[in-house]
Amino acid sequence: MRSSLTLATTISACACALIALSCGSSSDEAEPPDAPSPDVGMLDAGADAGLPMPDGPAKRLFAKRFVVKVHSRPDRDADRLGYLRAGVVIDATTSGPVAVAGGCREGWYELASGGGFVCNGRDVTAFDGRRLPARPPAQPDFDAPLPYRFGRTRRDLTPMYRRLPTDEEAAEFEGYRIPGAEPAADAGEGAGEAETPEAPPAVPIVEPGIMPASGSALVASSEEEIEAEELIPTLASLEGERGGVLMRRVLRGFIVSVDRDIRVRARRYWRTLSNGFVPYFALGLVEGSDFHGEPLVPPPPLPSGADADAGTDAGIDAGRGRRTPPPEPVFRLPMGWVTSSKTSGYVRASNGRPRRGRAPGYHAVFPIVGEETHADEAYAVAHDGAMYRVRDIAVARPATELPEGVGENDHWIDVNLGQQTLVAYEGLLPVYATLISSGRIHDPTDTEHNFETPSGLFRITSKHVTHTMDGDHAVDGPYSIEDVPYVMYFQLAYAIHSAFWHNSFGHPRSHGCVNMAPLDARWMFNWASPALPDGWHAIFPTDRDPGTWVYVHEDTPET
Numbered sequence: 001m002r003s004s005l006t007l008a009t010t011i012s013a014c015a016c017a018l019i020a021l022s023c024g025s026s027s028d029e030a031e032p033p034d035a036p037s038p039d040v041g042m043l044d045a046g047a048d049a050g051l052p053m054p055d056g057p058a059k060r061l062f063a064k065r066f067v068v069k070v071h072s073r074p075d076r077d078a079d080r081l082g083y084l085r086a087g088v089v090i091d092a093t094t095s096g097p098v099a100v101a102g103g104c105r106e107g108w109y110e111l112a113s114g115g116g117f118v119c120n121g122r123d124v125t126a127f128d129g130r131r132l133p134a135r136p137p138a139q140p141d142f143d144a145p146l147p148y149r150f151g152r153t154r155r156d157l158t159p160m161y162r163r164l165p166t167d168e169e170a171a172e173f174e175g176y177r178i179p180g181a182e183p184a185a186d187a188g189e190g191a192g193e194a195e196t197p198e199a200p201p202a203v204p205i206v207e208p209g210i211m212p213a214s215g216s217a218l219v220a221s222s223e224e225e226i227e228a229e230e231l232i233p234t235l236a237s238l239e240g241e242r243g244g245v246l247m248r249r250v251l252r253g254f255i256v257s258v259d260r261d262i263r264v265r266a267r268r269y270w271r272t273l274s275n276g277f278v279p280y281f282a283l284g285l286v287e288g289s290d291f292h293g294e295p296l297v298p299p300p301p302l303p304s305g306a307d308a309d310a311g312t313d314a315g316i317d318a319g320r321g322r323r324t325p326p327p328e329p330v331f332r333l334p335m336g337w338v339t340s341s342k343t344s345g346y347v348r349a350s351n352g353r354p355r356r357g358r359a360p361g362y363h364a365v366f367p368i369v370g371e372e373t374h375a376d377e378a379y380a381v382a383h384d385g386a387m388y389r390v391r392d393i394a395v396a397r398p399a400t401e402l403p404e405g406v407g408e409n410d411h412w413i414d415v416n417l418g419q420q421t422l423v424a425y426e427g428l429l430p431v432y433a434t435l436i437s438s439g440r441i442h443d444p445t446d447t448e449h450n451f452e453t454p455s456g457l458f459r460i461t462s463k464h465v466t467h468t469m470d471g472d473h474a475v476d477g478p479y480s481i482e483d484v485p486y487v488m489y490f491q492l493a494y495a496i497h498s499a500f501w502h503n504s505f506g507h508p509r510s511h512g513c514v515n516m517a518p519l520d521a522r523w524m525f526n527w528a529s530p531a532l533p534d535g536w537h538a539i540f541p542t543d544r545d546p547g548t549w550v551y552v553h554e555d556t557p558e559t
Contacts, residue, residue, distance in 0.1 A: 023439075023469065023493050023513035056095035059126040061109055061118065062133045063088045066275075068123040070116035070536070075102030081116045082532075082539035084124075085465070087136025090535035092126065114533025137273055138259045140465050140537075145290075145518040146500055147465055147485050148257045151270060151283030158250040160276040162240075164264055169245050174279050176267065234472045235480065247276050250480070255286065255501060257466070257483035274468075274482055288500025291363050292519035293422075293434020294331040326384035329367050333398040333423070333430050336380050336388060338364040339506035346379065346387040354379055354387050363435070363505070368395065394506045396421040396433045403457050403551045411529060411548045413496070415514055417453060418554030420506050422496075422516070424527060432527070434520045435505040439512035440559045451512045452556050458490040460528055460547030464538040467497075473511070485518065486525040490550040497521060508559050514552075 068084040084090065090113055097107020097120060106121030120126045125133045140147035159165075159173040170176035233251060240246030250256070257273040261280055268280035341362040346354035353374055366382035371390070373379070378390040399414060406412050407427075414423045417438050424432040439451035467487040470480035485498040496514040498521030505517055516524060525532075528548040530541050541547040 023495060023511045057128070058094055058112065059092045059096070059109065059128065061090050061092050061111070061120075061124040061126055062136075063090070063123070064125050064134070065123050067537075068118055070111065070114070070118055072116060073102070074099035074104070074108030074110075074117040076104065076119070077102070078117075080540065081114070081542070082536050084118070084535065085140075085537035087139055088535050088537070089132065089136075097126075111533070111535075113535050114539070137275075142522075145522065146288060146498070148273060148483055150255055150286045150483070150500065151258050151278070152286050152501070153250045153252055153254045153256070153278070153282055154284055155282055156252045158252075158278060158282040160247045160250050160256075160272070160278050161245050161269075162247045162276065163245060164262065164269060164277055165245055167265075167267075170267060173246055179266065233478055235470060235478050238478070250278065250282075251478060254480040255482060256283070258283070258285075272482065286500055288498075288518040289503040289505070290519070291435070291503060291505055291517045293432055293517075293523075294335070294365060295432055296332050296430050297330060298429065299332050329365075329383050331365075331367055331433070333396055333433065334368040334380075335433060336366055336368050336382070336393040336395045337421075337435055337506055338362065338388070338392070339394050339420075339435070340392070343388070343392045345382075346389070348385065348387070357386065360386070394419045394421055394435060396423050398430055399423070399425065399428060402428065403549070405457055406549050406551070411527070413524070413528065413548060413550045415453070415496075415550065415552040416554050417455070417508075417552065417556040420508065420557075422514070422520075422524075424524065432523060434516065437499065437502070437504050437507055437509040437515035438556055439510050440508040441556050442559060444558070451510065453510075453512050453514060453552060454491055454494060455552045455554075456491075458550045458552070460530075460541065460550060461489045461491075462538060462540050463488050463525065463528070463530065463532060463547075465525075465532070466537070467495075486516075486521040488525060488528060488547075490547070496524065496550070508556050 063084045063086050066086045068086075070081045070083055071078040072081055073079075090111055092109040093112050094110065098110055098117070100107040102108065104119035104122060106119070108117045109120055109124070109126060110117050118124050127133055138148060161169075161173075165173065167176065167178045171178055171181075238249040238251070240248050256270070256276070256278060259271045259273050262269050262271055262277070269277045270280055270283055271277055338360055339362075342359065344359045345357045347357040349355040354377075366384070366386070366388075368380045369383050370381040371378060372381060372387070379387040380390055380393065380395065381387050396416070396419065402408065402410075403412065409427050412425050414425060415436065415438070416422070420436055420438060422434055422436045423430050438453040441450050441452050444450055444452075464487040466483035466485050468480075468482045469484050470478070472478045481501070485500070487495050487497040489495040494512055494514075496516060498518050499510070499515035500518050502509060502515070503517075505515070509515060530539050530545040530547060532539050
C-alpha cells in the first residue's frame with residue numbers, strides 16, 4: 001500500500017503488506033512525494049545551545065511546508081510530538097528563537113499551543129503583524145461535518161497536473177479543444193467548453209453495498225489480457241513522468257481534497273490540497289452522510305419496586321381511547337437502529353401479539369425500554385411502544401464490566417463487530433453510541449476477501465485531522481482517498497476514521513478500519529485522548545497522555 005506516511009512499526013515484510021492493504025497507514029511521516037526535500041549542511045551543535053530569553057511581543061509562525069514536525073526539544077533528532085499542516089498560523093511563546101542548534105540554522109521557536117518546538121526558516125516563517133508571508137491553502141473547518149471539501153473523480157485516467165497546464169498540454173492530456181484549432185481526435189465529451197456552471201453536481205451517497213473497484217473498466221477481461229500485467233492499473237502505473245507537467249492519472253472513484261477552483265481563460269481546474277490541478281468537470285463534490293449517533297444521558301435512579309425491564313404501551317390514551325403523541329426519546333442504553341429501509345416495525349394487536357406495522361426508515365433510532373418473546377421470536381420494545389424483531393436491528397447494550405486492563409475512570413471505546421455498533425465510555429458510564437462499518441468478510445477462508453477488523457484491546461497510537469489512504473488490492477483494484485478525516489490509529493494500519501463516501505453504517509464494508517459517519521467521527525476525535533492542541537494537524541500519545549483504549553470484540557457477520 002502507498003501512503004503519505006510509512007509504517008512506524010517494523011514487522012516482517014509479508015505481514016506488513018497484509019496489514020497495510022487492510023486499511024491505511026500508521027506512521028508519522030506525512031510528507032507527499034513532491035514535498036520539498038529537507039535542508040542539508042545545517043549546524044548541528046546539539047540541543048543545549050540555548051539563547052537568552054528574548055523580550056517583546058511573541059512572534060507568529062506560518063507553516064511553510066506541507067508537514068511541519070513538532071519536536072519535544074529544539075533538536076531535529078528529538079522525539080516528535082505531532083505535526084502542523086501547511087498554511088496554519090500559530091503563536092510562538094517568544095519574540096525570538098529560544099535555541100539555534102540541533103540542525104536549525106535560523107533557530108527554534110516553542111509553540112504557545114501544546115508546547116513543542118519547530119524550526120524557523122526550514123519549516124515555519126516567524127513574522128509580526130497580521131499580513132501573512134504567503135497565501136495559505138484552505139484550512140480545516142472544525143465546525144463543518146468535514147474539515148475540507150472533497151471531490152470524487154468521474155472518469156478513468158483523469159489527469160492531475162503539477163501546475164496549471166498550457167492549452168497545448170491540456171489538449172494532449174485531457175482532450176481540450178483549443179479555440180480556433182482543429183478538434184482533438186480523442187477529445188472527450190464537453191472538452192473545451194467555455195460555459196461552465198457554478199458548481200459540479202454532487203455525487204450521491206448510497207445505502208449498503210460495496211463500491212465497484214476503482215478503475216474496473218481498465219481491468220483486463222480475457223485470459224490473454226490477464227497475463228499482460230501492464231494492462232492492470234496500479235498506483236505506480238498511474239504516475240506521470242518525473243519533472244513533467246503530469247503528476248499522475250486518477251481513476252474513476254478516487255477522491256481528492258480540494259482547495260479552490262481556478263479559471264484559465266476558457267478552462268477551469270480544482271487545485272487540490274496536495275498541490276495538484278484537476279479538470280473541474282472531472283470531479284463531483286462529495287458531502288457525506290448526515291447520519292449520526294446520539295449523546296447518552298445517565299440512567300435515573302429506579303424508584304422502589306420498579307421493574308427496569310417492563311415494556312410500555314406509550315402512545316395510547318387508554319382512558320379516552322384516543323391516540324396521543326408518542327413521547328420524546330431519551331437516549332440511554334440499550335438502544336437500537338433500523339439498518340434496512342425494508343425493516344418493518346410491529347404494533348401490539350388486541351390479543352397482545354405483534355402485528356406488522358409501518359417501516360420507520362433506514363437508520364431510525366430508538367431507546368429500548370423492554371424485550372419480549374412471541375412465538376420464539378425476540379422483540380425489542382421502543383419508547384413509543386413500537387416493537388422490532390431483534391434480528392432485524394442493530395442493538396447497543398450497556399457494558400456490565402470493564403475490559404481487563406481498563407481503569408474504572410478511564411475513557412474507552414467499545415466496538416462491537418457483531419452488532420456494528422460503537423459506544424464511548426467513561427468508566428462504566430456510556431456517553432455516546434452510534435453505528436459503524438467495520439472490515440467486511442465475504443468468505444472467512446479466503447484471505448483476499450477477508451478484511452475483518454482485528455479484535456482485542458488496543459490504545460490509540462496517533463490522531464490525525466486528516467490522513468491520505470491509498471493502495472493496490474488484488475480484489476478491489478487500486479484506491480486512493482486524500483485526506484481521510486479524523487483518523488485515529490489503534491493497531492498498525494487499522495484506524496477509526498470518518499467515511500464520507502458511503503452510508504452503509506450498521507453493515508461491514510471497509511478494508512479493515514472502523515468507518516464512522518462524519519459527525520460521529522468528529523465527535524469521537526474531539527473526545528478521545530490525547531487532545532489535539534489548537535493549530536496542530538496530528539498528535540502522538542505520550543506516557544503522560546496516553547491514547548484512549550479501544551476494545552474490539554465479537555464476530556463480524558459475513559456480507
